[in-house]
Amino acid sequence: MPTETFEFQVEARQLLQLMIHSVYSNKDVFLRELVSNASDALDKLRLEKLRDDSLDADVSDLHIEIDVDKEARTLTVRDNGIGMSYDEVGRLIGTIANSGTATFLKELREAKDAAGAEGLIGQFGVGFYSGFMVADEVTLVTRRAGESQGTRWTSRGEATYTLQTADDAPQGTSVTLHLKPADPENQLHDYTSPWQIREIVKRYSDFITWPIRMVPETGDGDGDSDTPAEPETLNSMKALWARSRDEVSDDEYHELYKHISHDWREPLETIRLQAEGTFEYQALLFVPSHAPHDLFTRDFKRGVQLYVKRVFIMDDCEALLPPYLRFVKGVVDAADLSLNVSREILQQDRHIRMMQRRLTKKVLSTVKEFMTKDRDRYGTFWREFGTVLKEGLVTDSENRDAILAASSFATTHSDDEPTTLAQYVERMKDGQEDIYYITGESRQSIQNSPHMEAFRDKGIEVLLLTDAVDEVWVDAVGEYEGKRLRSVAKGEIDLDAKGDEDADEEREKQAEEYAGLLGWMGEQLDEDIKEVRLSTRLTVSAACVVSDAHDLTPALENMYRAMGQEVPRTKRILELNPGHPLVKGLNQAYKEREDRTELAESVELLHTLAVLAEGGQSKDPARFVKLVADRLERTL
Numbered sequence: 001m002p003t004e005t006f007e008f009q010v011e012a013r014q015l016l017q018l019m020i021h022s023v024y025s026n027k028d029v030f031l032r033e034l035v036s037n038a039s040d041a042l043d044k045l046r047l048e049k050l051r052d053d054s055l056d057a058d059v060s061d062l063h064i065e066i067d068v069d070k071e072a073r074t075l076t077v078r079d080n081g082i083g084m085s086y087d088e089v090g091r092l093i094g095t096i097a098n099s100g101t102a103t104f105l106k107e108l109r110e111a112k113d114a115a116g117a118e119g120l121i122g123q124f125g126v127g128f129y130s131g132f133m134v135a136d137e138v139t140l141v142t143r144r145a146g147e148s149q150g151t152r153w154t155s156r157g158e159a160t161y162t163l164q165t166a167d168d169a170p171q172g173t174s175v176t177l178h179l180k181p182a183d184p185e186n187q188l189h190d191y192t193s194p195w196q197i198r199e200i201v202k203r204y205s206d207f208i209t210w211p212i213r214m215v216p217e218t219g220d221g222d223g224d225s226d227t228p229a230e231p232e233t234l235n236s237m238k239a240l241w242a243r244s245r246d247e248v249s250d251d252e253y254h255e256l257y258k259h260i261s262h263d264w265r266e267p268l269e270t271i272r273l274q275a276e277g278t279f280e281y282q283a284l285l286f287v288p289s290h291a292p293h294d295l296f297t298r299d300f301k302r303g304v305q306l307y308v309k310r311v312f313i314m315d316d317c318e319a320l321l322p323p324y325l326r327f328v329k330g331v332v333d334a335a336d337l338s339l340n341v342s343r344e345i346l347q348q349d350r351h352i353r354m355m356q357r358r359l360t361k362k363v364l365s366t367v368k369e370f371m372t373k374d375r376d377r378y379g380t381f382w383r384e385f386g387t388v389l390k391e392g393l394v395t396d397s398e399n400r401d402a403i404l405a406a407s408s409f410a411t412t413h414s415d416d417e418p419t420t421l422a423q424y425v426e427r428m429k430d431g432q433e434d435i436y437y438i439t440g441e442s443r444q445s446i447q448n449s450p451h452m453e454a455f456r457d458k459g460i461e462v463l464l465l466t467d468a469v470d471e472v473w474v475d476a477v478g479e480y481e482g483k484r485l486r487s488v489a490k491g492e493i494d495l496d497a498k499g500d501e502d503a504d505e506e507r508e509k510q511a512e513e514y515a516g517l518l519g520w521m522g523e524q525l526d527e528d529i530k531e532v533r534l535s536t537r538l539t540v541s542a543a544c545v546v547s548d549a550h551d552l553t554p555a556l557e558n559m560y561r562a563m564g565q566e567v568p569r570t571k572r573i574l575e576l577n578p579g580h581p582l583v584k585g586l587n588q589a590y591k592e593r594e595d596r597t598e599l600a601e602s603v604e605l606l607h608t609l610a611v612l613a614e615g616g617q618s619k620d621p622a623r624f625v626k627l628v629a630d631r632l633e634r635t636l
Ligand SMILES: Nc1ncnc2c1ncn2[C@@H]1O[C@H](COP(=O)(O)OP(=O)(O)OP(=O)(O)O)[C@@H](O)[C@H]1O
Pocket: 033, 036, 037, 038, 041, 079, 081, 082, 083, 084, 092, 093, 124, 125, 126, 127, 128, 129, 172, 173, 262
């Protein structure tokens, strides 16, 4: 097949440009990326051979080899792993599969400083391209295990790359970098120096479970693997999770985290767990310091890898942690599983379920520890992962108490310090029986909602819940330590002390006074409102709408609709403030006038204003604007 030239996909080209004019100051990490890809390729081959013994592939000496040629200024990273077919090379290397890349590039361009840019790069798989930080030409030669024909890919990192078949390619992949001249001032070291390579591998890739060998210089630059000189193994290959805590430095743990997670930033916490007895396993879990951009997308990949006795079995093992802990990365190495274990079998395995329970409890107790021992760390955790953790309040009833204990919520008690439910309960006023909350889009909009008026007046604390999941968990949880969780915008609220006879009497009087108006308004608003009643929660506003105690809130209704479920429209309740001049005026007008057409319009306006005040929308904005404009005109 002749050499074919292809254009890089637009995003890939942009990414390459970014790499070449490196936004990343530490260029050494290119080697970590190439070694990491090679290690994955070896894992994949071992697994494929395990599943299909007839695969024509040599797995007797799987390893990674690094080869430098000072004269030609090349560095080659070679593996004898799974390799790629011609099509795969085009698909995987010329394009960027990650759909978030466009967003990423935009964010990257907008990143204010180099540190921000570095952090962003870490979130996206740009591994292979990092070679262009140190090389002005990259050649990749590869042959897929089991296939006879190899492929050669070359690019100078500009607009195009070439593909051609390669007859003599050994199984696996070699990536040869034609190095730029060393420029230590810009952290571009001399990557033909064996000392430098040894250093970088030790620092970033020591834990890789495959031997990383360096071949003493051969001089001819093509790095034939039949070189007579004895290669030197650069890494200790010790699985970090199998080593005792005091043998491993934090840096080593962090490098493993970066290898697994493709995040270039340090994790927030490292969690070690060992289980002995009938079902032995070791786990090394990491809580990242930043939420990935795609945490809430449907195909977000879990971050825990499964090993069986040091043999890599699978990425993204969903059986190991529940979905609401999907942000946790790490490795679980189980001693007593079959190497052939499938995802389906794992889901049903009793031991795996026990393991999941233990890992879940351990992660939750770690979060709780942040809360009690390190407020800063807890603050970071909650900002990044609080929303996803709260999903567990709905889905994991077994651990509900532990999740609640590790959760915190914005509150009217403080502008910047969130509260736990336990702290809320401690502050509850004498005679207050319930825990009050309000849900909505933003702190500002709900804090000023009419529903809050009486609570503000009486100094009763209200939790301010602004995540979509809050609408759901409050119902699922229902109560905390015997105290009901109650929305300030649902059902009847009575904040007056029980047995307050004066208040009772006053109410009876008002009920009588307004009975006619309320009934008539109910008929007028029948399409949207199931009842009009007098309010005990308003002190400033004339009216507000509330949901019935057991009805869906409008936000929940919308959420179900967005998920494609049919939900009938729930009618709500309009509450009037009997002390408000507008309401008094309405009552007066109702009693005095025979022709109530204008009054009917005012009632309609009052209802729309109440909907707007809680952040809702007018059903017919044009009509609403016309009615308001008419009235304004009359005041001129
Ligand atoms: N040495 C290799 N052997 C086999 N396949 C490889 C090798 N290097 C890269 N690939 C394939 O090319 C794909 C793209 O590699 P690239 O390094 O650009 O991204 P990634 O590995 O998916 O992400 P990252 O390296 O940032 O984690 C890989 O997912 C893998 O399928």
